[in-house]
Amino acid sequence: MPHLLDIDYRDGHIILWIMHAGKCTPHRIRYQPRIYLECPVHNRHLISTLPQVRQVRVEQKITSLGQEPQDVLALSLDDWSEVFGLADILEQRGWKAYNVDLPPARQFLLERGLFPMARLDWHLHLDDDQQTTGYTAPELNTLHLDVTPRSVKNPCFSDPVKEIRLGADILENMPEADMIEGLSSLVKETDPDVILTCGGDSFQLPYLYHRALEAGASLQLGRQQDDPPRQNKGRSYFSYGRIIYKPGGYLLRGRLHIDEQTFIVREGGMRGLIDLGRITGIPLQQLSRLSPGSAVTALQVDRALKDGVLVPWRRNLSENFKTAEELLRADRGALILESRVGVYENIAEMDFTSLFPHIMVTRNISPETVLCDCCPDSPVRVPFTGYNICQQRVGLIPRVIGPLIKRRMTYKRMAESGSQEHQMMQNVLKWLLVTSFGYMGFNKARFGRIECHESITAYAREILLQTMELAQDTGFEILHGIVDSLWVRGSGDPRELCDLVSGTVGIPLELKGHYHWIVFPSNRHNRAGAMNRYFGLMKDGKLKVRGIELRRRDTPEFIRRLQHDMLEKMKCARTVDELYDTIPCVLDVVRRYAAEITCGNADPGELVFTTHNRYRLEDYRQKGNQAAALYQLQEEGVEVQPGQAVQYIHTDHTSRYYHNRVKVAELIDPDTVYDKKKYYDITLRAAESILRPFGYDRYVLDDVVMGSEQMRVEDFY
């Protein structure tokens, strides 16, 4: 049966790319996309005289969640390219425009009930069910594309192409133009549905197009001539508390260019992407380049549109600064306990699965249900804040999240029998669920509202407190708790506690496992318990480590190995007593690594710190290591966007000139000498992170290490 591979909108036409019997062909359909306008109906004739507007109809639509339908104008457009200008003119008259940022391809799919990868009948009508989990994904002819420039060390666009690989075929040892045209014909012959690249958006494709231009070769990777590569400037944006650099996407016509270095593909694979494409209705090339937050928004938009709700056009979203009062209210997050510092055995860990999504669904949290106008006297109140919640109808968010939780559970069950594909699909859905919460508190989120965010964390705190109470009532002692997890000790059966809590709260509390031993270290500066660092050995033999250097992406490989090797020694212990017995071996590890550093034998490549700069060089107010590294790169003519990685090693930590304190990784050569004293200090600090609970801080460790090596501080100089 035919399947819908991709969809495109061009020159007033929708192009459906239909796969069937190993071939993929385009089908052009005339299509007039629509925008909606909230304005007095008598203006319809005036509006229909506007040049781009083909037709104006009156329709009943909901313009705001939770309101009743009202008359609005539906404007059919001949051409979408001027839509923003048109919407601008209309809004300047004081009317409100809707569905303006809903691309024509998506409108078309929604209208016909279609979605990417849907199975179609011979008349190109839907022969599939969008919500089912029991569909078969079509066979996709998939080839991997890789391009290598001549210079491997510092690849740049001026380097000629050395080698091109497409699937099993290799093009090399020929003039560059021949190689590029060879690729074009190879793609045409093998006719893949999907071209996979590893970082194709950030390097391979822009590089190939650039080389094709330089060499005067023609390059075509799509099933039709690709758009001349747009000036795909990457963007830097703020997400998950840090700046992320996102390259512009290189999309093909009639063939999918999927870059594996995107969040959704990395977490869900091709199979997870297809699954998400089906339920969001977003074409796969675009979808693969979205953040999970945008994907979940897409699901919400999809649900809203199907319910007859219009999507307001939001432009020029200025940074709205929160007032002090708002901040005070909003930042009451979920509950985090201070851990009880120490080394423990026989600890059980229990987690609520998808706590926040479950709260949204079971407590009916949605922008239109929290503080709704219809139930001001409802007895159901959000804890701590006292907000009322709608008792009349189920909110948009629960209607989206509920089925999503169910879908994930289905895949999770199927994954239990070892299906890798279902594992990937449940994994990517997990990320949608996780971000669906954060999005609530995002001031620019489409269906976000700070009171929802607040209500969810309020419920979460109440639930964790309630759980702690039940645990204590049934004879358990609480050692640590973070948001949705609890570490307890006691003679009772933790499984019974889980069942009791699950029943009382209405959200499943799961026994994550038991620990042979677990360590909750104190703060580095005082004796208080750290709230987010611990490590322990689970009874299934796995180490669980949080918060320490090992887990950080800026940590040098050398330090990561050190902590890994230390923990490997501790892994032999089954009890706290045995754990103390391993300490001499662990100290040996520290000695070995410290000696390697002080002898100058460590590999500088393993000492590299990898950080992601938040600002551009001129915006750094404090000239630290990042700024120094950026400075060196700038001297070399390398431009670094905020969010891109910067790598450096410490070369002279005490130098008077900040830009001499480090050396950027690109400039490391065989003569580069690292700062032994600095790295010795870093090594001991990393060791301390693990050993402090056993009485070894970095000064004690210094004695232990130096004593055995018969070394003196003078050896450094």
Added chain:
DNA sequence: ATCACCCGGGG
């Protein structure tokens, strides 16, 4: 001492 700046999540 205080401020600037980095990182974190799961399997």
Added chain:
DNA sequence: GTGTACGGGTGAT
């Protein structure tokens, strides 16, 4: 087309 708040760390001033 872009979750927050916050704790924990290091390093500069």
